[in-house]
Structures are given as structure tokens and as C-alpha cells.
Amino acid sequence: MSRSAHPAGPRYADVLPEGHYAAPPADLNTLDPRVWSRTVRRNADGVVTVGGLDVGALAEEFGTPAYFLDEDDFRARCRAWKDAFGPGADVFYAGKAFLSRAVVRWLAEEGLNLDVCSGGELATALSAGMPAERIALHGNNKSTEEITRAVEAGVGRIVLDSFQEIVRVAHIAERLGKRQRVQIRVTVGVEAHTHEFIATAHEDQKFGIALAGGQAAEAVRRALKLDGLELTGIHSHIGSQIFDMAGFEVSARRVVQLLTEVRDEHGIELPEIDLGGGLGIAYTSDDDPREPHEIAAALGDIVTRECAAAGLAVPRLSVEPGRAIVGPTAFTLYEVGTVKELTGLRTYVSVDGGMSDNIRTALYDAEYSVALVSRSSDAEPMLSRVVGKHCESGDIVVRDAFLPADVAPGDLLAVPATGAYCRSMASNYNHALRPPVVAVADGVARVIVRRETEEDLLRLDVG
Numbered sequence: 365m366s367r368s369a370h371p372a373g374p375r376y377a378d379v380l381p382e383g384h385y386a387a388p389p390a391d392l393n394t395l396d397p398r399v400w401s402r403t404v405r406r407n408a409d410g411v412v413t414v415g416g417l418d419v420g421a422l423a424e425e426f427g428t429p430a431y432f433l434d435e436d437d438f439r440a441r442c443r444a445w446k447d448a449f450g451p452g453a454d455v456f457y458a459g460k461a462f463l464s465r466a467v468v469r470w471l472a473e474e475g476l477n478l479d480v481c482s483g484g485e486l487a488t489a490l491s492a493g494m495p496a497e498r499i500a501l502h503g504n505n506k507s508t509e510e511i512t513r514a515v516e517a518g519v520g521r522i523v524l525d526s527f528q529e530i531v532r533v534a535h536i537a538e539r540l541g542k543r544q545r546v547q548i549r550v551t552v553g554v555e556a557h558t559h560e561f562i563a564t565a566h567e568d569q570k571f572g573i574a575l576a577g578g579q580a581a582e583a584v585r586r587a588l589k590l591d592g593l594e595l596t597g598i599h600s601h602i603g604s605q606i607f608d609m610a611g612f613e614v615s616a617r618r619v620v621q622l623l624t625e626v627r628d629e630h631g632i633e634l635p636e637i638d639l640g641g642g643l644g645i646a647y648t649s650d651d652d653p654r655e656p657h658e659i660a661a662a663l664g665d666i667v668t669r670e671c672a673a674a675g676l677a678v679p680r681l682s683v684e685p686g687r688a689i690v691g692p693t694a695f696t697l698y699e700v701g702t703v704k705e706l707t708g709l710r711t712y713v714s715v716d717g718g719m720s721d722n723i724r725t726a727l728y729d730a731e732y733s734v735a736l737v738s739r740s741s742d743a744e745p746m747l748s749r750v751v752g753k754h755c756e757s758g759d760i761v762v763r764d765a766f767l768p769a770d771v772a773p774g775d776l777l778a779v780p781a782t783g784a785y786c787r788s789m790a791s792n793y794n795h796a797l798r799p800p801v802v803a804v805a806d807g808v809a810r811v812i813v814r815r816e817t818e819e820d821l822l823r824l825d826v827g
């Protein structure tokens with residue numbers, strides 16, 4: 365691997381946008397345990413390891429770019445969520461964050477349930493043996509086919525998202541001679557403090573049925589009249605990458621308020637509430653996420669308190685974390701191809717992937733960390749922008765980061781916290797071949813999603 369020195373370039377530029385790192389970390393070789401998965405270390409030779417395996421050897425065997433998923437960390441996070449919420453609640457892992465058959469098996473073994481939001485996710489879950497009654501189907505526009513398949517399979521829950529869907533699911537269930545357990549997803553009118561595209565509980569957006577104006581109460585009225593439906597509860601998901609628990613508290617309070625109205629109008633106490641997912645993770649050392657036990661305590665307290673005030677029995681609670689389970693468990697490994705210093709600006713470090721394996725920086729202005737992992741370096745910190753190889757100037761992986769000034773072609777860089785919404789949102793832009801996902805545990809690495817090949821691309825091209 366080349367270690368040729370590179371001119372240092374600007375250091376603490378005046379070019380840093382407000383709110384971004386003010387200064388480089390004291391030691392660029394240090395790996396902050398908040399952003400790296402639990403078994404990641406830098407060994408005595410300066411090389412980073414995961415699950416005891418050296419990234420140089422992993423790159424050799426599996427190529428780059430590739431996602432490396434720390435299985436022990438994934439399982440530990442599943443257990444932490446499950447233990448925090450206890451036997452009186454259910455944890456549904458949100459499969460949209462990342463789903464594969466191995467992941468489904470781990471979830472099933474760790475006692476988690478699974479939230480899917482498409483026919484493809486449902487097929488993956490069922491094919492890997494997740495019991496149907498532990499699956500919830502989501503989506504704001506589920507097709508008749510998807511609903512039929514879910515009802516036939518016997519999924520434990522369908523989350524209804526519109527007035528049309530209430531009738532659609534009821535008809536399908538009746539036709540199949542079944543009574544489908546459903547929840548109604550409501551929008552509680554909370555402005556979650558997150559990027560506009562990933563906030564989902566303010567009223568002006570496509571998900572759910574508004575509490576405001578009595579729409580959600582009307583949805584309950586209609587659902588209760590239909591023989592094909594067993595309405596078990598109310599669902600709310602306020603958005604994603606949220607740190608502040610205040611939004612969840614307001615959401616819980618408003619959902620319990622609806623349960624109270626339902627009791628007063630219909631004389632029934634709906635037995636479940638689901639407060640969705642959306643808990644934030646650390647992408648950089650500036651992020652300070654809550655632990656599952658703190659989240660469980662906060663949500664449990666508020667639901668118990670509100671129910672007591674309303675004289676309701678406490679319903680069974682469920683939550684749907686995706687990012688908070690899988691996000692911190694993986695990093696993406698890249699090889700540096702070119703290093704371009706723009707005098708007085710910054711240094712562009714190009715890697716062999718980009719927006720096709722991580723669209724989040726371009727889409728949400730997401731911030732990530734990055735480290736030189738194939739060796740340690742005592743070179744000075746250099747203000748860098750890690751970019752991909754796509755034909756877009758917005759093809760940025762890490763907008764502002766400090767890397768050692770001697771970073772050079774052939775070096776390996778790793779971007780941590782890419783377990784969620786990176787492989788699952790990956791694309792074939794520029795006919796990129798989507799990278800593999802390699803699970804690492806106890807000194808063994810195995811491919812759980814293989815790298816795409818040119819044959820895969822050409823197989824679809826039937827013209």
C-alpha cells in the first residue's frame with residue numbers, strides 16, 4: 365500500500381462552514397467508541413480491526429467498497445432494546461434500515477419483531493423464517509397484492525395509513541375469510557427536530573391520518589365497523605435521527621388522548637400503542653444519543669402517567685427502531701484513488717464508491733466521520749472532503765473531515781455508522797455495482813449480501 369507523502373494543504377481553514385468541526389481532534393488515530401461498532405480497535409501496528417480481523421486482509425478478501433457489519437454488536441443492540449422495554453412491550457426492528465436474510469435470522473433468535481414496508485421486505489422476512497405473527501406491514505400506499513400476501517401469510521399487524529386502506533384491507537381480509545389485526549397510523553402534529561425529508565408527524569405530509577380535525581377519530585369509527593378488521597391500537601412515528609425525547613412525549617400524550625376519546629365514544633379500550641422508531645445515533649463525536657434503557661424509561665413513564673390520568677389500563681407498547689440498532693454496527697471500507705489539493709480551500713480525497721453506496725450526505729446533508737484505517741499516521745491534520753467516483757459534484761461521502769496530511773492513493777478509509785440506510789438506499793447510478801455486506805464475528809467474516817456483478821446488471825437489460 366502506498367504511503368507517499370502528500371503536500372499538507374489547508375489545515376484549519378477559514379472555509380469550515382458554521383456548525384462543522386471547529387478544530388481537528390487531538391489524535392486522528394483515535395477511534396471514538398460512540399461512532400464505531402463495538403469490536404473495532406486499532407492494533408499495535410496501527411491497522412484497524414473488526415471482530416479481530418484486520419481491514420487490510422478484509423479488503424484483500426472482499427474488495428472495496430464494502431460494508432462490514434459487526435454481528436456481535438448488532439445482537440447486543442437487539443438485546444439492549446429488548447431488555448430495556450421488557451416483556452410488557454414489543455420491539456419491532458425497522459427493516460427499511462437494512463434487511464437481509466441473515467439479519468432476519470438474528471432478529472428472530474434475539475426475540476425481536478420485524479417491521480416491513482414493501483412486498484420485497486415481506487418476502488425477505490418470510491423466506492428467512494420470521495414467524496408471520498411477529499411481522500408488521502407498513503406503507504402509505506400498499507398495493508392490493510402486498511396486502512393480500514400479508515393477510516394470507518398471517519402477519520401480526522397491518523398499520524393502516526389512509527381511509528382507502530381501511531376499506532381495502534377489510535375487503536381483502538373478508539374475502540380470505542380472515543380478521544386482520546390492524547393499527548391506525550396517526551399524525552400527531554409534532555415538528556420533530558430533524559431534516560425535513562425525515563420528519564413524519566407534522567400534518568403537511570404523506571404519512572398517516574391527522575389527529576387534527578377529528579380525522580383519526582373518524583378512521584377509528586370506520587375501522588371498528590368492519591368485520592374484516594380487528595383494531596388493536598394506534599400508531600405514531602414522528603421522524604428519524606431524533607435526539608430530543610420531547611417530541612416522543614408529545615406524541616405519546618396525544619395518542620393516549622385518542623385512546624381516551626375512543627373509550628368515551630365506543631366504550632372500548634384499545635390494547636396497543638406503537639410510538640414508532642426514529643431514535644438518533646452518533647455519526648460524529650458531536651452526537652450524543654440516548655441509551656435504550658433511557659428511552660424505554662421515558663416512554664414507559666409518560667404512557668403510564670397519561671393512562672393513569674385518563675383512567676385507562678396501560679396498553680401494550682411497541683417501538684420500531686431501525687437506525688438505532690443497525691446504524692452503528694457497520695462501516696464502509698473504501699480505497700483512496702486520488703488526492704487533489706485545492707490551494708486555500710481543502711483537499712478532495714476520492715474513494716472507490718460514493719453516492720451509490722451512501723446517498724445520505726447528498727440527500728439530507730448528513731454528517732459522517734472518516735478515518736484512515738490501513739495504517740496510523742502522525743502527519744498533521746488536513747481539512748478534507750471525501751468524495752466518490754460518480755459524475756456529480758454533489759457526490760460527497762463526508763463533507764468536512766480531518767485526515768492525516770499524508771493520506772495517499774492505496775490507503776484504506778472507513779466511514780463508520782453506515783449500517784442504516786446506506787446499503788438499503790444504494791443505487792446503480794453510473795452502473796455502479798452495489799457493494800457487499802460482510803458480517804464479521806469472532807474472527808470470522810462471511811458475505812451476507814454479495815457484491816453485484818456486471819452480469820447482474822446485464823441480466824436486467826433485456827432490450
Ligand SMILES: Cc1ncc(COP(=O)(O)O)c(C=O)c1O
Pocket residue numbers: 458461479502601603604605640641642643684685686687688784
Ligand atoms: C413507521 C416507521 N417506523 C420505524 C422507522 C424507523 O426509523 P429509524 O430507522 O429512524 O429508527 C421508520 C422510518 O423512519 C418508519 O417510517
Ligand SMILES: N[C@@H](CCCC[NH3+])C(=O)O
Pocket residue numbers: 460562604605724728784785
Ligand atoms: N432513510 C432516511 C430515514 C427515513 C426512514 C424511513 N421512514 C435516512 O437515511 O435517514
